[in-house]
Amino acid sequence: MSSLPTLEINDLFAGYGETEILKSINISVEPAQTVAIIGPNGAGKSTVIKSVLGLVNVRGGKINLNGQDIIGIAPDEAIRQGISYVPQTHNVFPNLSVLENLEMGAWTRKTGIKERIDEMFTLFPDLQVKKSKIAGSLSGGQRQMVAMAKALMVDSKIMLLDEPTAGLSPKYQSEIFQTIKKINGSGIPILLVEQNAKQALEIADKGFVLVDGANKVQGTGKELLEDSNVARMFLGSKD
Amino acid sequence: MWQTFGFEFVNFYFIPGLVVGCIYALGAIGITLTFGILRFANFAHGEVMMIGAYFTWTVMTLVKNGLGFPIHPLVAAVPAIALAISLFIFVDRYFYKPFRSAPTIRVVMASFGMMLVIRSFVQSVWGPNQLTFVPGIARPNETVKSFTNSFDMMILMPNKHFWIIAGTFVIMLALSWLLTKTKIGKGMRAVSDSPELAKVSGIDVEIIIRATWIVGGFCAVAAGVFLVMDLQMLETTMGFRMLLPMFAAAILGGIGRPFGAVVGGLVIGLAEELSVYPWLGNGPLLSPGYKTGVAFAIMIVMLVLRPSGLFKGRLF
Ligand SMILES: Nc1ncnc2c1ncn2[C@@H]1O[C@H](COP(=O)(O)OP(=O)(O)O)[C@@H](O)[C@H]1O
Numbered sequence A: 001m002s003s004l005p006t007l008e009i010n011d012l013f014a015g016y017g018e019t020e021i022l023k024s025i026n027i028s029v030e031p032a033q034t035v036a037i038i039g040p041n042g043a044g045k046s047t048v049i050k051s052v053l054g055l056v057n058v059r060g061g062k063i064n065l066n067g068q069d070i071i072g073i074a075p076d077e078a079i080r081q082g083i084s085y086v087p088q089t090h091n092v093f094p095n096l097s098v099l100e101n102l103e104m105g106a107w108t109r110k111t112g113i114k115e116r117i118d119e120m121f122t123l124f125p126d127l128q129v130k131k132s133k134i135a136g137s138l139s140g141g142q143r144q145m146v147a148m149a150k151a152l153m154v155d156s157k158i159m160l161l162d163e164p165t166a167g168l169s170p171k172y173q174s175e176i177f178q179t180i181k182k183i184n185g186s187g188i189p190i191l192l193v194e195q196n197a198k199q200a201l202e203i204a205d206k207g208f209v210l211v212d213g214a215n216k217v218q219g220t221g222k223e224l225l226e227d228s229n230v231a232r233m234f235l236g237s238k239d
Numbered sequence B: 001m002w003q004t005f006g007f008e009f010v011n012f013y014f015i016p017g018l019v020v021g022c023i024y025a026l027g028a029i030g031i032t033l034t035f036g037i038l039r040f041a042n043f044a045h046g047e048v049m050m051i052g053a054y055f056t057w058t059v060m061t062l063v064k065n066g067l068g069f070p071i072h073p074l075v076a077a078v079p080a081i082a083l084a085i086s087l088f089i090f091v092d093r094y095f096y097k098p099f100r101s102a103p104t105i106r107v108v109m110a111s112f113g114m115m116l117v118i119r120s121f122v123q124s125v126w127g128p129n130q131l132t133f134v135p136g137i138a139r140p141n142e143t144v145k146s147f148t149n150s151f152d153m154m155i156l157m158p159n160k161h162f163w164i165i166a167g168t169f170v171i172m173l174a175l176s177w178l179l180t181k182t183k184i185g186k187g188m189r190a191v192s193d194s195p196e197l198a199k200v201s202g203i204d205v206e207i208i209i210r211a212t213w214i215v216g217g218f219c220a221v222a223a224g225v226f227l228v229m230d231l232q233m234l235e236t237t238m239g240f241r242m243l244l245p246m247f248a249a250a251i252l253g254g255i256g257r258p259f260g261a262v263v264g265g266l267v268i269g270l271a272e273e274l275s276v277y278p279w280l281g282n283g284p285l286l287s288p289g290y291k292t293g294v295a296f297a298i299m300i301v302m303l304v305l306r307p308s309g310l311f312k313g314r315l316f
């Protein structure tokens, strides 16, 4: 008996209002995997993640979380189901303290909030020092860590990260990638949207290249890193 | 010094300004919370104050006629607040909720309609004429008078002003505890910060909205009761007349900033009263007829110079 994928997206059609953005998307995340989605701006990467959370109109296809159909789910219900979501922008409450941000991430959680906060402070030691600071006053990298810790306050079945390193300094970028590896190492599967294709593919078990709302190429992280088309498009190689 | 300057300034300008400021502050809290959390300018907010005061008057009258003894307005305000809040949760559920995902202007217009509905309702039930809230002249509290007089700074403060200032202070403390120490209060601040992120954090936004009506309604009715305690009479247009200074206070403090609204309310109330102090020469600096204009001027200047308010609120 093969185990179910944690997240399975099949033949997905979705969009905003009347406009169709995603045309037959297929992506799956197996248990404990890190999966990267890369592709040019406007390819529909964020829209894929938003479909999982019930934030866009899904017109057709399947989205299963551990075998259970979650199409049309309300966003707060998706969080309750254990989806840790870090949006691309505006992913912290700027006027709440770091600690309050984590508490808000734990809104749907009944027990073990203190313990989970302590776990987060172990995972992100910088945040412990800044826990009473207003999130809006932190640097971009630290804010991103607040956003990740806040998202992880649920009992995560999967973590969805939308361009977590965008706009950060190289130092913070590699710190974020290291942290993602650590989170994945604790058994949480990860679906990662990234502009930083090279670093993302280096930590990914599997990668999907989306272009214009459709699957273009897919393979293991290593395969995609070595693929000359992918290299020409996203990895800044000159051939 | 006290005789020539302080006595008059403190008793006839500063304390009345503080009292008006407290009323504006309480009213502005609801406006700023609705603006921040439900994202619309609620024109019916003044009517919440007004109907809460009418409910309070009715409770006082019923108790006095039925049981034969008078009760303090702040006691009568308790059932009145409960009634007003239930009414506004009902209004939200059946009147504002259908507009939740519609463009803001529709719900603003709807609240304008609700303002007229409530005022007409009150006019048809209680009549369009002024009602006496508490008869007689409010005498200064003797204890405060003789105590302050014992060190030559006589303060003439009627009991009603003491209750208004102390009551506002207690409500502020409770509000600050609610917003910084409780889950629901932090949730209110979170939704005010970013409703989209709140939704994808699993926060139940409808519960937060209900809490907003409860807190805003509570403060509004308290403001309405304090206002009629001060004026000693009720009229159906009193809420509407409060609307501009309350909006000015909310904007001055920064939209979505309840503590900003408190500061804004106090500043506007004091500015209005102090604008008629004879700062230059013997006559009032501004004629009392311009008091409302002071609130309006502060609002305009703030919107031009610093639209996010003193405490960096939301921009629309
Ligand atoms: N809220 C929205 N309403 C309408 N169109 C949108 C919205 N968000 C994104 N789009 C459009 O959908 C397409 C895909 O966007 P997105 O998924 O954000 O791309 P990516 O994340 O890959 O850069 C783009 O053409 C974008 O303009």
Ligand SMILES: [Mg+2]
Pocket (backbone or CB within 6 Å): A045, A046, A047, A088, A162, A163
């Ligand atoms: Mg995107």
